[in-house]
Amino acid sequence: MLEQGIISPRQAMELMVTTIIATIILFVPNFTAREALQDAWISVVIATLAGIMLAFLVTTLGMRFPNQTMIQYSQDLLGKFLGKGIGLLYIWFYLHINAIIIREFGEFMKTAFMPDTPLIVFTVTIVLLAAFAVRGGLEVIARMNEWLLLLFLFTFIIISFLALGEIDLNNFKPVAEHNLLPLLRGAFAPTSWMGEIVAITMVIPYINQPGKSRRYGVGAVILVGLLLLLSIFTSVGVLGAPSTAKFQFPLLEMVRLINIAEFIERIDALVMVTWVAGVYIKISVFFYVAVLAISQWTQIQDYKPVTFPVGVILTAFSLLIFENTVELADFLSQTFPSYALYLFEGGIPLLLLITALITGKRGEKN
């Protein structure tokens, strides 16, 4: 096998939680509130239910082939030609999504904190860092994540707690003012984020108890749903639905309002620090998955030499992919959900699972 490391199902769950949560709580409240306004929380509930189904789908597929990644078993299922085609599509998807995330990260750092620093500084440093982690292997990423998720959750919950005093429940009224359609439209973006759990199909062979991956995969989505609910609840409760729909990063604006005893105020830079940690893990996970997919697709023995070339591609890709922030936000809210959801997060896994069920193929168990 390419990867020697082995992680526990709990570590895999934590990896997935960080991967999804890192960007979802920053970008999605705005997208959802734009569509569903004060009922954004209902959209999140719907999205979580849909996310659970997606998690169920991809883990069921993964557990049928506990010793293989999706790149490998798609060839068993659909034949060499089609299978390789699907592998190539996923390599593209993982590279593309990662380029977007790296760009999101850079734009966020630039707009929110260091407007005078060129974008490329953030891009290069974060890709370099992620490359170190990827060379360390899955075990290293998983172990780092144990720390960082703890830090992330701790900061997030403290912030939510501090914001409780500012919440105005009137911001949620009237409940369910509109019909179902805006709610569904609002649920679209968070569902596509939760669908990123599809990355677990590349990790399942390296979990020491692959039989538990469904339970933990679904658990990851539920945890993300709860945290997103909390984030939307505080953003809309503190800022009100119209402002949440207007600010690009509602959570950050909310944090900037926190003021305790005239001493703890403007703690947004600290939030930034923990957010960097979370996004860093997210980038590392997709980086790792892409590198692993490429080396399995080309059937080379060691994935490490692929790391730095892929890093260079990611850097360039993320710099060239959008002209500016507006384009990025537009793509994220309009194009990305259907692109990711229909094709990579729902469509292809469903196709593969149905093929597997019809042909009755399954992988060896150890």
Add this chain to the structure above:
Amino acid sequence: MWPLLKNVKHLIRSIAKQSNSNKQAGKKTNEEFENYPVTDNLSKRIDIIKEVMGNSIDVVIREIVIGNESNTRAAAVYIDGLVSNDMVHGHILRPLLFEAQSIQTDKKLSPKKVFKTILEKRLTAGEIMVKEKNSELFAHLVTGDTVVLIDGHPSFIVVCTRSWEARGVEEPENESTVRGPREGFTETLKVNLSQVRRRIKTPHLRFDSLYIGSLTQTTVIIAYINNLVNPELVKEVRERLQRIDTDSILSSGYLEDFIQDNPYSPFPQLRFTERPDIIAAGLLEGRIAVMVDNTPFAFIVPSAFFEQLQAADDYYSGPWFGAILLRILRVIAFNIALLFPAFYVAITTYHQELIPTPLMISIAGAREGVPFPAMVEAFVMESTFELLREAGLRLPSAIGTAVSIVGALVLGDAAIRAGIVSPAMVIVVATTAIASFALPGFAAALTLRILRFPLILLGGVLGLFGVMFGLLVILIHLSSLRSFGVPYMSPLVPLMPRDLKDIFGRAPQWAMSKRPRYLRTQEPVRQADNLKPDPYNKKRK
């Protein structure tokens, strides 16, 4: 067919011999002495000794004659200063010169008979061996044994007479305790071994020995409790030590470089200590201790990060929850010592909005007139502090005080008055220094000093993002680091909830009924589960 087989056998045997001699580093050089002919002629043997040892003035060759009439010549050879004179005079020379005279009064005996009689009936010393090889002769001679040669007999008698002037057992200076035992290791390995053996009286305590260093022939002891320790670990430690093929080991610090998992890590992967009680505690947890002759510092493997924050007093004094406070304090101290200057530089340079306005005004007021950016200021101050520390370290304590007065009071005060550095920076550097002194493991302090400067640089160039970058690099490193196969951040990462009770605090003794799981010991249970004090007899039978 047969001769061929014989040849093969011979070949195999010679290969095995070679690999053996390679494994036992150091034996190699002694084999050169085997080139001297084995003889039973006393004069020739003495000539060989003189040729090998030269005219070293501490080599004593005492030639004597045994018997009254038909005389057998003999010699006692020893190195002055390494032997106990009482032993040599009272238990070797005296028996040979007086009691042995009665052997040969009447008839001439064969040298073999003389040898046997002396060995069995005359020598009153306790530890005696009979050896034949020249290499063994020199090996015993230089370790302080006395060699008795008898003319006409090819073997020789080795009498253990080792004894030399050594430092007595003293309180360890680097790791003193308030309520714990006060004795520390010394340079004499035998004394150190006895200190550990006195604490752990089980016969399963093993001291396996190795000789490392072809010239120094330093004794290295691998200590472990046989029915506790993970046997794989013992094998691993032995293999790592055996592959060291060097000419000298002068201190246990030499071994560190040879056997640690990641030689490029700034973090200490072995736990050095000069306290026998800490070594004993490590052994009782199922770890392995390595002790080296001529060094008061032994080390324990495997050693995870959090052991650097544990002090012996956590277990010896005060209520058990007092240790929780101290451990958390040390975690905070570690973070301050690592990050405070970098954070200060990053925040004052890029994120002024993080500081409450009144505080910001006073810091800005103090910084007014300082000609350098905060990063340069931090570098200057930190370097000055390192200079002071290094200057004071090896000076006699009387002059050391003078250096700290000149450095801290005169220089610091003058620098602030001259407006070269701001008082806030002095506070930052001083706090950092105090925090680094608060850590019990002296090895961790050096790690912090190495990492502090790059972090300041990152904080000055990229602000908090830069500090975060540095921290993530450290985190990647810590997550991939292992000490003898044990993940360095165990038991926190990977998480082993049961083992956490000795990390951010200490559970009471009655609650720590299991050994740390990450050590994979043979016997995980340490004591009964129901030992919580129950004075009013609620559950007692």
